[in-house]
Amino acid sequence: MNVQRYARVAGVLFLLSMVAGGFGEAYVPSKLIVSGDAAATVANLKNFDFLYRLGFAAFMVESLCDITLALILYALLKPVSKELSLLAAFFGLIGTALFAFAELFYLAPTRILGSTGYLQSFSPDQLNALVLLSLKFYAYGGMIFTAYYGMAWIVRSYLIFRSGYLPKFLAVLMAIGGIGFVVRNFLLILAPAYASDVFLMLMFPGGLILAVWLLIKGVDVPQWNEKVSAGRVGEPTSQRVRTA
Secondary structure, three states: OOHHHHHHHHHHHHHHHHHHHHHHHHHHHHHHOOOOOHHHHHHHHHHOHHHHHHHHHHHHHHHHHHHHHHHHHHHHHOOOOHHHHHHHHHHHHHHHHHHHHHHHHHHOHHHHOOOOHHHHHOOHHHHHHHHHHHHHHHHHHHHHHHHHHHHHHHHHHHHHHHHOOOOHHHHHHHHHHHHHHHHHHHHHHHOHHHOOOHHHHOHHHHHHHHHHHHHHOOOOHHHHHHHHHHHHHHOOHHHHHHHO
């Protein structure tokens, strides 16, 4: 495999994921959802329908990038530990799947506010309340996703730290971001008053630096080759024959 090509593709995908995620998960909801005011929220959805749908499109871009990243990062970190790299990929994919489920509640208002006959039994105020409730469920669904996403990066940070072909400071930064995601998730459950968005922002510095590093510098190829060779030496003879 061309490891530098993998690294640079990972950098591009990570940047796209961060931009799309920031737009779809933070910017758009902040412009449309008015906490505690269902009527104002519905009015925003109707007045800024394209922005609302663009938010969902941004999620699609983010999720496609994250799924591909799960595979590429697994391949990049597999020489350190195949099992742990696979575990990180599973955590990442589960997180993406959970957020995809949460996005159903984000898109549900398009049906609730439609002209479907059976919804005419609800009053306008009731429909507005259902819309806001659906968006609240979306927010809570997104909360569950953060724990799995954070765990994925905690495991990857350990692998990066031990790799030798990626800088250790990147591992430290991404570990801080991953821990922030996990801590905020549990705070939302156990102590909501302390679940500050600052915990989520801890991912941004490390994520940005890692993406740029992969895009520009990539990995230390001699160290990568050495790690791969060491892994092959440690394999049983029969497995090396099958791999060859």
